[in-house]
Amino acid sequence: MAKKKTKFICQSCGYESPKWMGRCPGCGEWNKMVEEVEIVGKQKKTFIHSEEKSAAKPTPLVKVESTQEPRVTTELKELNRVLGGGVVPGSLVLIGGDPGIGKSTLLLQVSSQLAEKQHKVLYISGEESIKQTKLRADRLGIKAADLFIYAETDLEVIHLAIDEVNPSFVIIDSIQTIYHPEVTSAPGSVSQVRECTAELMRIAKIKGIAVFIVGHVTKEGSIAGPRLLEHMVDTVLYFEGERHHTYRILRAVKNRFGSTNEMGIFEMKEAGLEEVENPSEIFLEERSRGASGSTVVASMEGTRPVLVEIQALVAPTSFGNPRRMATGIDHNRVSLLMAVLDKRVGLLLQNQDAYLKVAGGVKLDEPAIDLAIIISIASSFRDQPTRATDCIIGEVGLTGEVRRVSRIEQRVFEAAKLGFERIIIPANNLGGWKIPEGIEVVGVTNVGEALQYALGGS
Structure with missing residues (x-):
C-alpha cells in the first residue's frame, strides 16, 4: 500500500522542506511554504501511450542528418519575427504577461490564422467556458472551421482530446489552471505547473505538435511558478505594455530557434490586435519640439532599427x-x-538630481544609446534644447571617447526615412557605406566634440 508523506514547497521558487518555515531559505520570501502530500511507493502513471514511446538508440553525431526545421508562418509578421521566422513544429512556447494585456486575444487570432491555412488547432481554455470563448471569437470575427475549442483543466482528459483531434497546434490558456491528476497539490502550485509543463513537452516532442502555453506573471513581472519552467520550454515570450494604453510589445527572452533581440509591436483595437509596421513614428509622434533634455536615438531591436526619444x-x-x-x-x-x-x-x-526616461515604454540596453543619454543630460543641465531634426548614436567609454557601433547604415537610413536632417555618429563609423540623400552625417571622436555639435548651434 502506498504511503503518504507531507512536504512543504515554496510557491515562489520551488524550494522543498520536510517542515514548515515562515521564510523560504531559497528566495527569502515570507509565508510562501505550502504543504503538499507526496505518495511514496505508488508508480506514477504516464499519459504517453506505449506505441508512441521512441525506440531510438544513441547515434553517432556524424550519422545524424541535419535538416532545417520547417516553420509555419502566421499573418502577423511581428510574431513571425519574434519567433525567428515562424512557428517550429514540435516546439513548446511560453507566453507571459500581465492580466488583461491581450495574451488570449493574440493566441486566438493566431489560432484562427493557422486554422485558415488548413492546420488543425485545438484551443484549450481553463479559464473560460466554450460559450465565453465563442463570444470573444465573434468579437474578433473568427470563423475558422479547423479551430477546435475545448474547456478542460484535467491533463489526462486533455491528452485524450489531443489524441482524438490530432491537431498540429495546441493552445493552453493557462498553465496555472491545468492540473495533473497524479499530483496532490492544488492547480497553479509549483508541483502542478512543473509536472503539467513536462507532460506537455513530451506530447509536443513525440507527436510533433507546436504547443503554446499562457503563463501568469507575479507582481515582480516574472512568470509565476518554478524557475525551471522557463528552462523546460523552447521559447519564452513576454507580452508587455500598459493595459490602459493601446500599444503592446512582444519580446523574446529565450528562443532556441531564433534571436532573443527581436521585438514585435502591436496596437489593441476593437477588432483585436493589429501589428504596427513603423514603430518609430509611434514613439516620436508626441515629441515636444524646442524642449531641453530631449534627444532621439536609433536603437537596434534585433534586426530592426527603432527611433525612440530619450528624455532627461x-x-x-x-x-x-x-x-x-x-x-x-x-x-x-x-x-x-x-x-x-x-x-x-x-x-x-x-549636487543635481537626474531623472531619465525612454518615451513609449521601451527598454533599451544596447551601448549605442550612451551618447544620446549624455547629450540629454547636458541639454537639461544647461537648459539648451537640441535640434529637433538631430539623431544621435554612439557608445561612450570611460575616457570620454565615442566608440563605433554596429549596423550604422541601417540606423541612418531609418532616421533619413523619418525626415531627420542631421545624425551624429562615431567618427570610426564613417566610410564604407553610402550616405542617403537629404541627411548630414557628422562624425565625432569624443563627448566634448559631440556636445559642441548638438548644443553649440554648429
Whole structure:
C-alpha cells in the first residue's frame, strides 16, 4: 500500500522542506511554504501511450542528418519575427504577461490564422467556458472551421482530446489552471505547473505538435511558478505594455530557434490586435519640439532599427545625496555616464538630481544609446534644447571617447526615412557605406566634440 508523506514547497521558487518555515531559505520570501502530500511507493502513471514511446538508440553525431526545421508562418509578421521566422513544429512556447494585456486575444487570432491555412488547432481554455470563448471569437470575427475549442483543466482528459483531434497546434490558456491528476497539490502550485509543463513537452516532442502555453506573471513581472519552467520550454515570450494604453510589445527572452533581440509591436483595437509596421513614428509622434533634455536615438531591436526619444530632467537637489532615477534604461549606466560628464567635460552634477526616461515604454540596453543619454543630460543641465531634426548614436567609454557601433547604415537610413536632417555618429563609423540623400552625417571622436555639435548651434 502506498504511503503518504507531507512536504512543504515554496510557491515562489520551488524550494522543498520536510517542515514548515515562515521564510523560504531559497528566495527569502515570507509565508510562501505550502504543504503538499507526496505518495511514496505508488508508480506514477504516464499519459504517453506505449506505441508512441521512441525506440531510438544513441547515434553517432556524424550519422545524424541535419535538416532545417520547417516553420509555419502566421499573418502577423511581428510574431513571425519574434519567433525567428515562424512557428517550429514540435516546439513548446511560453507566453507571459500581465492580466488583461491581450495574451488570449493574440493566441486566438493566431489560432484562427493557422486554422485558415488548413492546420488543425485545438484551443484549450481553463479559464473560460466554450460559450465565453465563442463570444470573444465573434468579437474578433473568427470563423475558422479547423479551430477546435475545448474547456478542460484535467491533463489526462486533455491528452485524450489531443489524441482524438490530432491537431498540429495546441493552445493552453493557462498553465496555472491545468492540473495533473497524479499530483496532490492544488492547480497553479509549483508541483502542478512543473509536472503539467513536462507532460506537455513530451506530447509536443513525440507527436510533433507546436504547443503554446499562457503563463501568469507575479507582481515582480516574472512568470509565476518554478524557475525551471522557463528552462523546460523552447521559447519564452513576454507580452508587455500598459493595459490602459493601446500599444503592446512582444519580446523574446529565450528562443532556441531564433534571436532573443527581436521585438514585435502591436496596437489593441476593437477588432483585436493589429501589428504596427513603423514603430518609430509611434514613439516620436508626441515629441515636444524646442524642449531641453530631449534627444532621439536609433536603437537596434534585433534586426530592426527603432527611433525612440530619450528624455532627461536635471534639477538641483534638496537632499544630501542627489537622486538618480531611470525608466527604460539601466540605472547603473546613467550613473556611469554622469560621472563621465563630470570628469571629462566639467559639468558639475554632484549636487543635481537626474531623472531619465525612454518615451513609449521601451527598454533599451544596447551601448549605442550612451551618447544620446549624455547629450540629454547636458541639454537639461544647461537648459539648451537640441535640434529637433538631430539623431544621435554612439557608445561612450570611460575616457570620454565615442566608440563605433554596429549596423550604422541601417540606423541612418531609418532616421533619413523619418525626415531627420542631421545624425551624429562615431567618427570610426564613417566610410564604407553610402550616405542617403537629404541627411548630414557628422562624425565625432569624443563627448566634448559631440556636445559642441548638438548644443553649440554648429
